[in-house]
Amino acid sequence: MKRQNQREGLNMSVGDSALKAKNHLSVTVIGLGPMGKAIVNVLLDNGYRVTVWNRTSNKADEFLAKGALKASTVSEAVTSNELIILSLTDYQAMYAILEPISEQLSGKVIVNLSSDTPNKVREASKWLAEHNARHLTGGVLASPPGIGNKESITLYSGPREIFEAQKNILDVLTSTSYKGEDPGLAMLYYQIQIDVFWTALLSYLHSVTVAKANGISAQQLLPYVSDILSSLPRLLEFYTPRIDGGMHRGDVEKLAMGLASVEHVVQTSIEAGIDASLPAAVRDVFKRGVSNGHAGDSFTSLVEMFKKSAV
Numbered sequence: 001m002k003r004q005n006q007r008e009g010l011n012m013s014v015g016d017s018a019l020k021a022k023n024h025l026s027v028t029v030i031g032l033g034p035m036g037k038a039i040v041n042v043l044l045d046n047g048y049r050v051t052v053w054n055r056t057s058n059k060a061d062e063f064l065a066k067g068a069l070k071a072s073t074v075s076e077a078v079t080s081n082e083l084i085i086l087s088l089t090d091y092q093a094m095y096a097i098l099e100p101i102s103e104q105l106s107g108k109v110i111v112n113l114s115s116d117t118p119n120k121v122r123e124a125s126k127w128l129a130e131h132n133a134r135h136l137t138g139g140v141l142a143s144p145p146g147i148g149n150k151e152s153i154t155l156y157s158g159p160r161e162i163f164e165a166q167k168n169i170l171d172v173l174t175s176t177s178y179k180g181e182d183p184g185l186a187m188l189y190y191q192i193q194i195d196v197f198w199t200a201l202l203s204y205l206h207s208v209t210v211a212k213a214n215g216i217s218a219q220q221l222l223p224y225v226s227d228i229l230s231s232l233p234r235l236l237e238f239y240t241p242r243i244d245g246g247m248h249r250g251d252v253e254k255l256a257m258g259l260a261s262v263e264h265v266v267q268t269s270i271e272a273g274i275d276a277s278l279p280a281a282v283r284d285v286f287k288r289g290v291s292n293g294h295a296g297d298s299f300t301s302l303v304e305m306f307k308k309s310a311v
Protein backbone atom coordinates (compact mmCIF):
# COMPACT_ATOMS: atom_id res chain seq x y z
CA MET A 1 0.00 0.00 0.00
CA LYS A 2 2.74 2.42 0.98
CA ARG A 3 4.86 1.58 -2.06
CA GLN A 4 1.80 1.84 -4.29
CA ASN A 5 1.02 5.35 -3.09
CA GLN A 6 4.63 6.30 -3.57
CA ARG A 7 4.61 5.15 -7.19
CA GLU A 8 1.23 6.57 -8.06
CA GLY A 9 1.67 9.89 -6.25
CA LEU A 10 -1.76 11.22 -5.39
CA ASN A 11 -3.76 8.70 -7.42
CA MET A 12 -5.36 7.01 -4.45
CA SER A 13 -8.53 5.01 -4.65
CA VAL A 14 -11.80 6.79 -3.80
CA GLY A 15 -12.05 4.76 -0.60
CA ASP A 16 -8.59 5.83 0.50
CA SER A 17 -9.32 9.44 -0.33
CA ALA A 18 -12.52 9.43 1.69
CA LEU A 19 -10.69 7.88 4.62
CA LYS A 20 -7.87 10.40 4.52
CA ALA A 21 -10.19 13.35 3.87
CA LYS A 22 -11.38 13.10 7.47
CA ASN A 23 -7.90 14.18 8.44
CA HIS A 24 -5.70 16.75 6.83
CA LEU A 25 -5.03 15.15 3.48
CA SER A 26 -3.16 18.17 2.26
CA VAL A 27 -0.20 19.70 4.04
CA THR A 28 2.65 22.12 3.43
CA VAL A 29 6.16 21.26 4.62
CA ILE A 30 8.70 24.08 4.86
CA GLY A 31 12.34 23.10 5.41
CA LEU A 32 14.04 20.31 3.52
CA GLY A 33 17.09 19.44 5.55
CA PRO A 34 17.55 15.71 6.29
CA MET A 35 14.63 15.80 8.74
CA GLY A 36 12.23 17.75 6.49
CA LYS A 37 13.03 15.39 3.62
CA ALA A 38 12.26 12.33 5.75
CA ILE A 39 8.96 13.93 6.81
CA VAL A 40 7.97 14.67 3.21
CA ASN A 41 8.86 11.14 2.08
CA VAL A 42 6.76 9.52 4.80
CA LEU A 43 3.79 11.81 4.16
CA LEU A 44 3.94 11.07 0.41
CA ASP A 45 4.28 7.35 1.11
CA ASN A 46 1.10 7.57 3.16
CA GLY A 47 -0.89 9.26 0.45
CA TYR A 48 -0.81 12.84 1.66
CA ARG A 49 -0.82 15.68 -0.83
CA VAL A 50 2.33 17.61 0.11
CA THR A 51 3.35 21.10 -0.95
CA VAL A 52 7.02 21.81 -0.26
CA TRP A 53 9.13 24.93 -0.02
CA ASN A 54 12.78 25.35 0.89
CA ARG A 55 15.11 28.35 0.94
CA THR A 56 17.54 26.45 -1.28
CA SER A 57 14.89 25.69 -3.80
CA ASN A 58 16.52 22.80 -5.73
CA LYS A 59 16.27 20.57 -2.64
CA ALA A 60 12.55 20.29 -3.44
CA ASP A 61 13.11 18.86 -6.92
CA GLU A 62 13.63 15.25 -5.84
CA PHE A 63 10.04 15.13 -4.58
CA LEU A 64 8.40 16.21 -7.83
CA ALA A 65 8.56 12.72 -9.32
CA LYS A 66 6.88 11.37 -6.19
CA GLY A 67 3.93 13.69 -6.62
CA ALA A 68 4.83 16.59 -4.31
CA LEU A 69 3.89 20.11 -5.34
CA LYS A 70 6.73 22.60 -5.29
CA ALA A 71 5.70 26.09 -4.24
CA SER A 72 7.70 28.78 -5.97
CA THR A 73 7.24 31.29 -3.13
CA VAL A 74 6.67 31.10 0.62
CA SER A 75 3.40 32.88 0.04
CA GLU A 76 2.25 30.10 -2.30
CA ALA A 77 3.39 27.43 0.18
CA VAL A 78 1.47 29.01 3.05
CA THR A 79 -1.72 29.76 1.14
CA SER A 80 -1.86 26.23 -0.33
CA ASN A 81 -2.85 24.56 2.95
CA GLU A 82 -4.26 25.23 6.38
CA LEU A 83 -1.68 22.93 8.01
CA ILE A 84 1.98 23.97 7.74
CA ILE A 85 4.76 21.78 9.13
CA LEU A 86 8.08 23.53 9.74
CA SER A 87 11.37 21.64 9.98
CA LEU A 88 14.06 24.29 10.31
CA THR A 89 17.39 24.72 12.10
CA ASP A 90 15.84 27.02 14.70
CA TYR A 91 12.97 29.44 15.32
CA GLN A 92 14.94 32.38 13.88
CA ALA A 93 14.64 30.63 10.52
CA MET A 94 10.86 30.55 11.01
CA TYR A 95 10.77 34.36 11.40
CA ALA A 96 13.09 34.77 8.40
CA ILE A 97 10.62 32.79 6.30
CA LEU A 98 7.23 33.81 7.70
CA GLU A 99 7.69 37.43 8.78
CA PRO A 100 7.60 38.82 5.21
CA ILE A 101 4.25 37.11 4.57
CA SER A 102 2.83 37.38 8.10
CA GLU A 103 -0.49 38.83 6.86
CA GLN A 104 -1.15 35.46 5.19
CA LEU A 105 -0.83 33.45 8.41
CA SER A 106 -4.38 34.08 9.61
CA GLY A 107 -6.27 30.80 10.14
CA LYS A 108 -3.18 28.63 9.68
CA VAL A 109 -2.05 25.80 11.95
CA ILE A 110 1.72 25.81 12.32
CA VAL A 111 3.30 22.60 13.62
CA ASN A 112 6.88 23.60 14.27
CA LEU A 113 9.23 20.61 14.56
CA SER A 114 12.33 22.80 14.77
CA SER A 115 14.62 22.89 17.78
CA ASP A 116 15.10 25.95 20.02
CA THR A 117 14.74 27.03 23.64
CA PRO A 118 11.42 26.81 25.53
CA ASN A 119 11.25 30.61 25.83
CA LYS A 120 11.92 31.19 22.12
CA VAL A 121 9.08 28.76 21.42
CA ARG A 122 6.69 30.57 23.80
CA GLU A 123 7.51 33.91 22.11
CA ALA A 124 6.91 32.38 18.68
CA SER A 125 3.59 30.97 19.81
CA LYS A 126 2.51 34.48 20.93
CA TRP A 127 3.76 36.01 17.69
CA LEU A 128 1.74 33.52 15.66
CA ALA A 129 -1.35 34.13 17.82
CA GLU A 130 -0.99 37.86 17.08
CA HIS A 131 -1.30 36.90 13.43
CA ASN A 132 -4.34 34.70 14.13
CA ALA A 133 -2.39 31.51 13.53
CA ARG A 134 -2.32 28.56 15.94
CA HIS A 135 0.92 26.92 16.96
CA LEU A 136 1.86 23.43 18.08
CA THR A 137 5.40 22.74 19.27
CA GLY A 138 7.05 19.45 18.36
CA GLY A 139 10.33 18.00 19.57
CA VAL A 140 11.33 15.06 17.38
CA LEU A 141 13.26 12.45 19.37
CA ALA A 142 14.32 10.48 16.31
CA SER A 143 16.84 10.69 13.53
CA PRO A 144 15.52 11.03 9.95
CA PRO A 145 15.51 7.23 9.31
CA GLY A 146 13.27 6.91 12.39
CA ILE A 147 10.51 8.99 10.79
CA GLY A 148 7.60 6.73 9.86
CA ASN A 149 8.55 4.33 12.66
CA LYS A 150 6.12 3.87 15.56
CA GLU A 151 9.02 3.24 17.93
CA SER A 152 10.16 6.83 17.43
CA ILE A 153 8.50 9.53 19.47
CA THR A 154 7.78 13.22 19.11
CA LEU A 155 6.82 15.40 22.07
CA TYR A 156 4.10 17.97 21.48
CA SER A 157 2.68 20.89 23.44
CA GLY A 158 0.31 23.74 22.77
CA PRO A 159 -3.49 23.88 22.52
CA ARG A 160 -4.85 20.38 23.15
CA GLU A 161 -7.57 20.77 20.53
CA ILE A 162 -4.94 21.48 17.88
CA PHE A 163 -2.97 18.41 18.91
CA GLU A 164 -6.10 16.23 18.86
CA ALA A 165 -7.21 17.63 15.50
CA GLN A 166 -3.81 16.93 13.91
CA LYS A 167 -3.07 13.67 15.70
CA ASN A 168 -3.81 11.45 12.71
CA ILE A 169 -1.21 13.07 10.48
CA LEU A 170 1.29 13.44 13.34
CA ASP A 171 0.92 9.72 14.09
CA VAL A 172 2.08 9.01 10.54
CA LEU A 173 5.45 10.60 11.38
CA THR A 174 6.18 8.99 14.76
CA SER A 175 4.36 8.06 17.95
CA THR A 176 3.21 11.14 19.81
CA SER A 177 3.35 12.29 23.42
CA TYR A 178 1.33 15.36 24.42
CA LYS A 179 2.96 17.31 27.26
CA GLY A 180 0.43 20.08 27.92
CA GLU A 181 -0.89 23.47 26.88
CA ASP A 182 2.30 25.45 27.56
CA PRO A 183 4.00 25.63 24.13
CA GLY A 184 7.42 25.60 25.82
CA LEU A 185 6.87 22.29 27.64
CA ALA A 186 7.51 19.92 24.74
CA MET A 187 10.68 21.86 23.94
CA LEU A 188 11.78 21.74 27.58
CA TYR A 189 11.41 17.94 27.72
CA TYR A 190 13.09 17.72 24.33
CA GLN A 191 16.14 19.83 25.28
CA ILE A 192 16.55 17.96 28.59
CA GLN A 193 16.86 14.73 26.63
CA ILE A 194 19.10 16.27 23.97
CA ASP A 195 21.38 17.44 26.80
CA VAL A 196 21.99 13.76 27.63
CA PHE A 197 22.05 12.76 23.96
CA TRP A 198 24.87 15.00 22.74
CA THR A 199 27.00 14.67 25.88
CA ALA A 200 26.71 10.87 25.81
CA LEU A 201 27.40 10.64 22.09
CA LEU A 202 30.42 12.93 22.36
CA SER A 203 31.85 10.76 25.14
CA TYR A 204 31.29 7.77 22.85
CA LEU A 205 33.19 9.50 20.02
CA HIS A 206 36.01 10.36 22.38
CA SER A 207 36.26 6.78 23.62
CA VAL A 208 36.36 5.56 20.01
CA THR A 209 39.26 7.95 19.38
CA VAL A 210 41.19 6.61 22.38
CA ALA A 211 40.48 3.06 21.22
CA LYS A 212 41.58 3.69 17.63
CA ALA A 213 44.77 5.42 18.79
CA ASN A 214 45.52 2.11 20.54
CA GLY A 215 44.70 -0.07 17.53
CA ILE A 216 41.18 -1.03 18.66
CA SER A 217 38.51 -0.49 16.00
CA ALA A 218 35.10 1.08 16.60
CA GLN A 219 33.63 -2.35 15.80
CA GLN A 220 35.75 -4.05 18.47
CA LEU A 221 34.81 -1.37 20.98
CA LEU A 222 31.07 -1.61 20.31
CA PRO A 223 30.15 -4.33 22.88
CA TYR A 224 32.13 -2.60 25.62
CA VAL A 225 30.52 0.83 25.10
CA SER A 226 27.10 -0.82 24.77
CA ASP A 227 27.67 -2.60 28.10
CA ILE A 228 28.57 0.57 29.96
CA LEU A 229 25.62 2.48 28.46
CA SER A 230 23.15 -0.29 29.27
CA SER A 231 24.33 -0.27 32.90
CA LEU A 232 23.36 3.39 33.28
CA PRO A 233 19.57 2.97 33.80
CA ARG A 234 20.26 0.95 36.98
CA LEU A 235 22.46 3.76 38.27
CA LEU A 236 19.80 6.34 37.41
CA GLU A 237 17.23 4.37 39.38
CA PHE A 238 19.56 4.23 42.36
CA TYR A 239 20.43 7.93 42.32
CA THR A 240 17.03 9.40 41.38
CA PRO A 241 15.35 9.23 44.84
CA ARG A 242 18.56 10.42 46.47
CA ILE A 243 18.75 13.45 44.16
CA ASP A 244 15.05 14.29 44.67
CA GLY A 245 15.61 13.93 48.44
CA GLY A 246 18.70 16.18 48.37
CA MET A 247 20.78 13.28 49.78
CA HIS A 248 24.34 13.21 48.44
CA ARG A 249 26.05 10.93 50.97
CA GLY A 250 29.35 9.54 49.75
CA ASP A 251 28.58 6.00 50.89
CA VAL A 252 28.88 4.37 47.46
CA GLU A 253 31.39 6.68 45.80
CA LYS A 254 33.01 9.96 46.70
CA LEU A 255 33.62 13.00 44.49
CA ALA A 256 37.35 12.86 45.35
CA MET A 257 37.49 9.33 43.92
CA GLY A 258 35.59 10.58 40.82
CA LEU A 259 38.15 13.37 40.34
CA ALA A 260 41.05 10.89 40.52
CA SER A 261 39.21 8.56 38.13
CA VAL A 262 38.48 11.25 35.51
CA GLU A 263 42.11 12.40 35.80
CA HIS A 264 43.10 8.86 34.73
CA VAL A 265 40.86 9.19 31.67
CA VAL A 266 42.53 12.53 30.83
CA GLN A 267 46.00 11.02 31.20
CA THR A 268 45.04 7.93 29.14
CA SER A 269 43.94 10.31 26.35
CA ILE A 270 47.20 12.27 26.60
CA GLU A 271 49.21 9.01 26.52
CA ALA A 272 47.29 8.09 23.35
CA GLY A 273 48.34 11.45 21.84
CA ILE A 274 44.77 12.57 21.24
CA ASP A 275 42.66 15.60 22.13
CA ALA A 276 41.90 15.39 25.87
CA SER A 277 39.73 18.52 26.07
CA LEU A 278 36.46 16.64 26.63
CA PRO A 279 37.53 14.57 29.68
CA ALA A 280 39.49 17.62 30.88
CA ALA A 281 36.23 19.62 30.92
CA VAL A 282 34.61 16.82 32.96
CA ARG A 283 37.61 16.79 35.31
CA ASP A 284 37.27 20.56 35.82
CA VAL A 285 33.65 20.15 36.90
CA PHE A 286 34.71 17.49 39.44
CA LYS A 287 37.57 19.76 40.62
CA ARG A 288 35.17 22.63 41.26
CA GLY A 289 32.96 20.33 43.31
CA VAL A 290 35.93 19.23 45.43
CA SER A 291 37.06 22.88 45.89
CA ASN A 292 33.51 23.70 47.04
CA GLY A 293 33.92 21.24 49.91
CA HIS A 294 32.20 18.15 48.47
CA ALA A 295 35.22 15.80 48.28
CA GLY A 296 33.55 13.33 50.67
CA ASP A 297 30.10 13.58 49.08
CA SER A 298 28.72 11.62 46.16
CA PHE A 299 29.27 12.98 42.66
CA THR A 300 25.53 13.76 42.70
CA SER A 301 26.40 16.76 44.94
CA LEU A 302 27.46 18.42 41.66
CA VAL A 303 23.73 19.02 41.11
CA GLU A 304 23.94 21.69 43.84
CA MET A 305 26.85 23.31 41.98
CA PHE A 306 25.06 23.15 38.64
CA LYS A 307 22.14 25.09 40.17
CA LYS A 308 24.30 28.21 40.16
CA SER A 309 25.05 29.74 36.78
CA ALA A 310 28.73 29.48 35.88
CA VAL A 311 28.66 30.83 32.32
Ligand code: NDP
Pocket residue numbers: 030031032033034035036037054055056057059087088089090092093096097113114115116140141142143144
Ligand atom coordinates in the same frame (compact mmCIF):
# COMPACT_ATOMS: atom_id res chain seq x y z
P1 NDP B 1 19.17 21.31 8.91
O1 NDP B 1 19.79 22.37 9.75
O2 NDP B 1 20.07 20.44 8.10
O3 NDP B 1 18.07 21.90 7.87
C1 NDP B 1 17.19 22.82 8.31
C2 NDP B 1 16.38 23.55 7.27
O4 NDP B 1 16.31 24.89 7.77
C3 NDP B 1 16.90 23.63 5.83
O5 NDP B 1 15.79 23.49 4.99
C4 NDP B 1 17.45 25.07 5.75
O6 NDP B 1 17.32 25.63 4.47
C5 NDP B 1 16.49 25.77 6.68
N1 NDP B 1 17.01 27.06 7.19
C6 NDP B 1 17.94 27.25 8.15
N2 NDP B 1 18.12 28.57 8.35
C7 NDP B 1 17.27 29.22 7.53
C8 NDP B 1 16.96 30.58 7.29
N3 NDP B 1 17.58 31.56 7.97
N4 NDP B 1 16.02 30.85 6.37
C9 NDP B 1 15.39 29.88 5.69
N5 NDP B 1 15.62 28.57 5.87
C10 NDP B 1 16.54 28.25 6.78
O7 NDP B 1 18.31 20.48 9.94
P2 NDP B 1 17.64 19.02 9.91
O8 NDP B 1 16.79 18.85 8.72
O9 NDP B 1 18.65 17.98 10.23
O10 NDP B 1 16.72 19.18 11.20
C11 NDP B 1 15.60 20.03 11.23
C12 NDP B 1 15.19 20.24 12.67
O11 NDP B 1 14.92 18.97 13.27
C13 NDP B 1 16.27 20.90 13.51
O12 NDP B 1 15.69 21.83 14.39
C14 NDP B 1 16.89 19.74 14.28
O13 NDP B 1 17.42 20.14 15.55
C15 NDP B 1 15.70 18.80 14.45
N6 NDP B 1 16.09 17.40 14.56
C16 NDP B 1 16.98 16.88 13.66
C17 NDP B 1 17.40 15.59 13.77
C18 NDP B 1 18.38 15.00 12.79
O14 NDP B 1 18.96 13.93 13.11
N7 NDP B 1 18.59 15.57 11.64
C19 NDP B 1 16.93 14.72 14.88
C20 NDP B 1 15.93 15.34 15.71
C21 NDP B 1 15.56 16.64 15.56
P3 NDP B 1 18.48 25.43 3.35
O15 NDP B 1 18.30 24.05 2.81
O16 NDP B 1 18.25 26.52 2.39
O17 NDP B 1 19.81 25.59 4.09
